[in-house]
Amino acid sequence: MKGLLTKLYNDKVIKTQIVVDTMFQVDRADFIEKDPYSDDSQYIGFHVVISAPHMHAYALEYLSPALNNFRNFNPKNFRFLDIGSGSGYLTVCLSKLINDQGIVVGIEHIPELFQKGKKNIEKHHKNLLDEKKIVLLNCDGRNGYNQLGPYQLIHVGAAAEKVPKVLVDQLDKGGRMFIPIGLDLDNQWIYIVDKDLNGNVTMKKTISVCYVLLTSKEKQLRGEC
Numbered sequence: 196m197k198g199l200l201t202k203l204y205n206d207k208v209i210k211t212q213i214v215v216d217t218m219f220q221v222d223r224a225d226f227i228e229k230d231p232y233s234d235d236s237q238y239i240g241f242h243v244v245i246s247a248p249h250m251h252a253y254a255l256e257y258l259s260p261a262l263n264n265f266r267n268f269n270p271k272n273f274r275f276l277d278i279g280s281g282s283g284y285l286t287v288c289l290s291k292l293i294n295d296q297g298i299v300v301g302i303e304h305i306p307e308l309f310q311k312g313k314k315n316i317e318k319h320h321k322n323l324l325d326e327k328k329i330v331l332l333n334c335d336g337r338n339g340y341n342q343l344g345p346y347q348l349i350h351v352g353a354a355a356e357k358v359p360k361v362l363v364d365q366l367d368k369g370g371r372m373f374i375p376i377g378l379d380l381d382n383q384w385i386y387i388v389d390k391d392l393n394g395n396v397t398m399k400k401t402i403s404v405c406y407v408l409l410t411s412k413e414k415q416l417r418g419e420c
């Protein structure tokens with residue numbers, strides 16, 4: 196991981212110590228067998244990939260500054276949501292971002308990927324599952340998970356047509372969402388959605404990306420993603 200993180204730092208993808216410290220605690224070799232330290236996305240089955248390390252790093256770099264809005268917050272009350280948790284890599288990173296203090300809900304709709312993600316996490320972070328600091332759900336993530344919200348951070352690992360209102364509603368005041376938007380792979384962008392302390396929502400279009408789609412299980416299994 197050290198060499199990979201040094202590369203991402205030299206490439207100016209990773210800019211902050213908190214992201215270095217977070218990713219250093221989560222060995223990508225637990226989540227993908229082949230070439231875990233190369234900066235590429237890789238196929239994990241069922242027509243989807245584990246995101247490239249630079250995308251995981253961007254997600255953490257974009258999301259982590261919003262934690263400053265919660266400086267007086269009891270860290271144990273942090274609730275984060277990771278929709279399309281797949282391999283489980285970013286789900287663990289989100290927990291590490293707050294030193295395993297809160298609860299991260301990871302949602303994956305393909306049962307086999309849900310099981311694989313769980314097994315991957317169990318290799319070195321089983322305690323987080325046992326202590327329910329990571330809650331993995333096997334269901335459709337398009338409606339989020341209202342029961343444990345509101346969420347201070349929401350990461351969406353698959354692209355939607357537009358920012359889903361239901362997820363904005365589950366974002367806490369002061370919270371931030373990272374979500375790829377656009378069904379056309381040539382025109383897909385990360386949107387950063389902020390909800391301020393008064394509840395006003397702003398959206399910013401940032402980097403151009405290439406994500407699989409946030410879709411139904413049936414469409415994904417047919418390869419329409």
Ligand code: SAH
Nearest residue numbers: 245246279280281282304335336352409410
């Ligand atoms: N963030 C993960 C996976 C990225 S790929 C990683 O880096 O490993 C996108 C993931 O979203 C896939 O695992 C796919 O199965 C899942 N997905 C797509 N649509 C979904 C939906 N409606 N509900 C839950 N998960 C979904």
